[in-house]
Amino acid sequence: MAKTVAATGNEAVANALRQVNPDVSAAYPITPATDIMQRFTSFVSNGKVKTEMILVESEHSAMSACIGASAAGGRVMTVTSSQGLALMWEMLFIASGLRLPIVMPVVNRALSAPLNIHCDHSDAMGARDSGWIQLWSENGQEAYDNTIQAFLIGEHMDIRLPVMVCMDGFIISHSIERIEYLEDNEVKNFIGEFRQLNPLLDIEHPVSYGPLILPDYYMEFRKAQDEVESKVFRVVLDAAKDFEKISGRKYGLFETYRLDDAEIGLVILNSAAGTSKDVIDEFRNRGIKAGLLKPRLYRPFPYKETGEALKHLKAVCVLDRADAFGGSYGPLFIDISTSLYTYSKKPILINKIYGLGGRDYLPEHAELVLNELTEIAKTEKVKTIKEYIGVRG
Amino acid sequence: MARPLSLKEISKKEVLISSGHRMCAGCGAPTVIKMVLLASDYPIIAATATGCLEVSTCISDYTAWKIPWIHSAFENAAATISGVETMYRSLKKQGVISKEIKFVAFGGDGGTYDIGLQSLSGAVERGHDMLYICYDNQAYMNTGIQRSSATPRGADTTTMPAGSVVPGKTEPRKNLTRIMAAHDLPYAAQASPSHWMDLMKKVRKAFDIKGPKFMNILSPCNRGWRSRTDEAIMLSRLAVETCHWPLYEVEYGVTKITFKPKEKKPIVDFLKPQGRFKHLFKPENEWMIKKLQEDIDREWERLQKEASLSAP
Amino acid sequence: MKLKGWGELTPGAVILEAGNAVEFKTGSWRSFRPIWKEENCIQCLFCWLYCPDMAIKVKDGKRAEFDYDYCKGCGTCALECPGKKGQKAIVMVEEAK
Numbered sequence: 001m002a003k004t005v006a007a008t009g010n011e012a013v014a015n016a017l018r019q020v021n022p023d024v025s026a027a028y029p030i031t032p033a034t035d036i037m038q039r040f041t042s043f044v045s046n047g048k049v050k051t052e053m054i055l056v057e058s059e060h061s062a063m064s065a066c067i068g069a070s071a072a073g074g075r076v077m078t079v080t081s082s083q084g085l086a087l088m089w090e091m092l093f094i095a096s097g098l099r100l101p102i103v104m105p106v107v108n109r110a111l112s113a114p115l116n117i118h119c120d121h122s123d124a125m126g127a128r129d130s131g132w133i134q135l136w137s138e139n140g141q142e143a144y145d146n147t148i149q150a151f152l153i154g155e156h157m158d159i160r161l162p163v164m165v166c167m168d169g170f171i172i173s174h175s176i177e178r179i180e181y182l183e184d185n186e187v188k189n190f191i192g193e194f195r196q197l198n199p200l201l202d203i204e205h206p207v208s209y210g211p212l213i214l215p216d217y218y219m220e221f222r223k224a225q226d227e228v229e230s231k232v233f234r235v236v237l238d239a240a241k242d243f244e245k246i247s248g249r250k251y252g253l254f255e256t257y258r259l260d261d262a263e264i265g266l267v268i269l270n271s272a273a274g275t276s277k278d279v280i281d282e283f284r285n286r287g288i289k290a291g292l293l294k295p296r297l298y299r300p301f302p303y304k305e306t307g308e309a310l311k312h313l314k315a316v317c318v319l320d321r322a323d324a325f326g327g328s329y330g331p332l333f334i335d336i337s338t339s340l341y342t343y344s345k346k347p348i349l350i351n352k353i354y355g356l357g358g359r360d361y362l363p364e365h366a367e368l369v370l371n372e373l374t375e376i377a378k379t380e381k382v383k384t385i386k387e388y389i390g391v392r393g
Numbered sequence: 394m395a396r397p398l399s400l401k402e403i404s405k406k407e408v409l410i411s412s413g414h415r416m417c418a419g420c421g422a423p424t425v426i427k428m429v430l431l432a433s434d435y436p437i438i439a440a441t442a443t444g445c446l447e448v449s450t451c452i453s454d455y456t457a458w459k460i461p462w463i464h465s466a467f468e469n470a471a472a473t474i475s476g477v478e479t480m481y482r483s484l485k486k487q488g489v490i491s492k493e494i495k496f497v498a499f500g501g502d503g504g505t506y507d508i509g510l511q512s513l514s515g516a517v518e519r520g521h522d523m524l525y526i527c528y529d530n531q532a533y534m535n536t537g538i539q540r541s542s543a544t545p546r547g548a549d550t551t552t553m554p555a556g557s558v559v560p561g562k563t564e565p566r567k568n569l570t571r572i573m574a575a576h577d578l579p580y581a582a583q584a585s586p587s588h589w590m591d592l593m594k595k596v597r598k599a600f601d602i603k604g605p606k607f608m609n610i611l612s613p614c615n616r617g618w619r620s621r622t623d624e625a626i627m628l629s630r631l632a633v634e635t636c637h638w639p640l641y642e643v644e645y646g647v648t649k650i651t652f653k654p655k656e657k658k659p660i661v662d663f664l665k666p667q668g669r670f671k672h673l674f675k676p677e678n679e680w681m682i683k684k685l686q687e688d689i690d691r692e693w694e695r696l697q698k699e700a701s702l703s704a705p
Numbered sequence: 706m707k708l709k710g711w712g713e714l715t716p717g718a719v720i721l722e723a724g725n726a727v728e729f730k731t732g733s734w735r736s737f738r739p740i741w742k743e744e745n746c747i748q749c750l751f752c753w754l755y756c757p758d759m760a761i762k763v764k765d766g767k768r769a770e771f772d773y774d775y776c777k778g779c780g781t782c783a784l785e786c787p788g789k790k791g792q793k794a795i796v797m798v799e800e801a802k
């Protein structure tokens with residue numbers, strides 16, 4: 001029997017991790033993710049989990065210890081944000097390259113400089129090509145559900161990849177909402193026993209992890225990894241199906257909201273999707289066919305499915321809570337335009353950068369964008385492709 | 394039961410690092426690793442930092458390691474092994490594993506004194522049951538003999554080459570063994586492959602102590618030291634006999650010198666056969682040799698005093 | 706050896722065959738060859754211990770032949786060999802070209 005509680009996003013994720021009950025966790029404090037680990041270590045201190053903690057001296061060591069622990073042969077997780085994720089950068093590629101199914105909730109926060117502890121997506125976006133699977137979450141419920149599914153997905157024998165679960169710092173991590181928890185044993189049965197693959201601790205079968213690879217083989221290993229990525233979609237959908245059976249909640253590669261017959265649409269990640277949906281309802285009430293697509297599995301990116309879902313629209317705005325320096329577009333925009341690239345008939349695309357460093361995303365921002373899209377759909381004319389919104393002139 | 398430490402006995406053991414590795418001919422490191430592995434009768438799992446040892450012993454699709462082994466990056470051998478060791482403790486507590494296993498990390502001087510010092514210090518403070526071994530060849534050899542904080546004063550390296558203005562490395566070595574001992578860890582020691590019995594005894598002792606242990610082992614590198622390929626053992630012996638590399642241990646705060654040369658040889662004996670010190674013998678650089686000798690005399694004095702204070 | 710295609714690789718490049726580096730022969734690196742003169746050998750086994758390439762075999766606690774498949778000819782064994790009455794039990798000779 002599911003239990004409904006009022007909890008913050010961090011609390012929900014900490015509870016998911018308690019229910020998963022990993023063998024080892026290594027962690028280092030950073031706002032706004034610290035709170036998850038504080039809650040989790042109190043489970044450790046009170047015997048609520050069997051987890052052995054490694055309270056490391058840096059995030060670089062946190063990921064390094066997770067890599068050692070995972071290669072040793074057990075279930076491993078850590079949590080981080082922003083600078084912590086940036087410090088792990090080197091090790092992220094090593095975790096995925098060694099094919100270790102480590103799970104890591106990332107509480108999204110801006111990157112320094114200037115120092116800012118509030119929400120944006122620069123941290124996880126910077127790690128989007130590190131070979132980790134990324135699941136993004138609109139609210140605490142999704143963060144909870146994604147965290148549980150992440151273990152099943154990453155540990156799948158066809159996959160064996162690390163998984164990040166992203167949720168918005170403070171906006172979700174520290175806000176109380178209504179959340180439905182599964183029963184402990186439902187989670188336990190859902191993820192199953194950890195299955196080892198070439199564990200270091202099997203001293204009867206000594207294996208070597210992390211060889212030097214010369215040009216004669218490096219490319220084959222990259223290709224093999226690229227192939228694995230292509231299997232992730234199926235596994236994510238299967239996990240979602242199984243998860244629906246125990247939770248009643250539906251998940252896919254992305255969520256569409258009133259998109260099927262839409263003419264204009266927004267593409268937006270995480271918490272801002274919630275605000276946007278309300279505004280879309282208002283536009284629908286006024287007879288304007290607006291819709292929304294919220295990516296969930298952001299890495300690997302389901303280009304084909306996303307393109308299919310968006311191709312019939314007249315105008316689409318991709319909202320990025322991170323910018324790519326160098327005069328480029330936002331990272332989500334680049335992926336969405338790539339997903340539509342192969343279609344001859346496709347929507348006109350624009351890109352808005354919003355909400356950096358914790359700047360509020362308000363209904364009026366969505367309204368502004370939807371009005372602009374209505375105009376573009378009518379005139380087929382675009383003034384500026386990329387623009388910051390909610391910024392002072 | 395541990396085998397007695399006689400070569401006749403230990404030569405009956407399987408050497409757990411194989412032939413076919415690609416360290417340079419005459420490199421000291423494989424011999425150091427071989428001695429460490431031979432000393433233990435426990436099953437061992439090892440982590441290795443990026444460096445000569447790592448790149449030459451595990452080149453896909455070949456591994457010279459006959460024990461479970463992991464390399465993840467350069468600065469984190471201690472953090473990596475602490476993860477492995479923690480998973481072992483977790484699974485042991487859960488009853489999944491019952492075997493007694495020992496955990497070792499090998500790092501070069503660059504990977505230990507410099508970029509990996511934080512990770513090592515953290516792992517030691519956390520008290521993991523592991524032995525960290527620095528094979529110290531006194532420079533970043535894998536990337537082509539760059540200066541490290543373990544490089545001795547005066548040595549010619551590719552980033553502090555001996556020139557007309559800069560006479561090689563101008564600073565003295567970092568005393569890492571002391572820094573590690575200052576962590577108040579159960580066991581820290583310095584060893585040399587020339588004194589194999591001393592080295593193996595220390596490894597054995599370390600494995601039988603619970604908690605974090607550190608050993609600093611001199612590992613001659615003919616390529617970087619510009620010496621002959623047959624001199625690794627000879628040079629490590631001279632390092633000990635000149636007290637450039639004193640053999641000692643600090644066990645629960647008690648310092649003991651484990652080998653006292655009958656007669657302390659002048660540092661020149663250690664410098665002479667090595668091309669990296671050649672320029673020091675020019676008249677204008679002789680002050681560097683004097684300084685080196687002073688460094689050594691001071692540290693040897695200090696160490697003896699420390700040992701005498703610890704003496705029962 | 707035929708190189709494997711991407712579909713035949715182990716996940717994460719993990720090597721499952723412990724010590725398979727023995728398939729990689731390093732004997733061709735040698736320009737000098739150590740020769741064992743058994744008559745001068747006192748069976749101290751220092752050569753076995755110090756050899757960085759595990760290229761000196763020991764059988765039942767007794768020194769056996771060199772393994773020229775792996776010996777890189779560094780000469781460490783010869784330098785460290787005490788021999789008998791000032792006569793080395795290992796000498797280095799130039800490899801025939």
Ligand SMILES: Cc1ncc(C[n+]2csc(CCOP(=O)(O)OP(=O)(O)O)c2C)c(N)n1
Binds near residue numbers: 467503532534
């Ligand atoms: C983060 C990082 N910085 C630099 C390097 C390049 N690098 C690889 S090995 C090495 C030198 C290793 O020196 P040491 O630890 O002394 O080992 P040695 O090769 O001398 O045995 C360096 C600088 C790296 N691999 N990773």
Ligand code: SF4
Binds near residue numbers: 417
């Ligand atoms: S460069 Fe030096 S340390 Fe590296 S393999 Fe060669 S001899 Fe050994």
Ligand code: SF4
Binds near residue numbers: 746749750752788
């Ligand atoms: S070192 Fe010399 S004397 Fe000793 S066992 Fe080897 S060959 Fe014989």
Ligand code: SF4
Binds near residue numbers: 739775776
């Ligand atoms: S010459 Fe070097 S590699 Fe060959 S057997 Fe002697 S010590 Fe070993």
Ligand SMILES: [Mg+2]
Binds near residue numbers: 501502503533534535
């Ligand atoms: Mg070095």
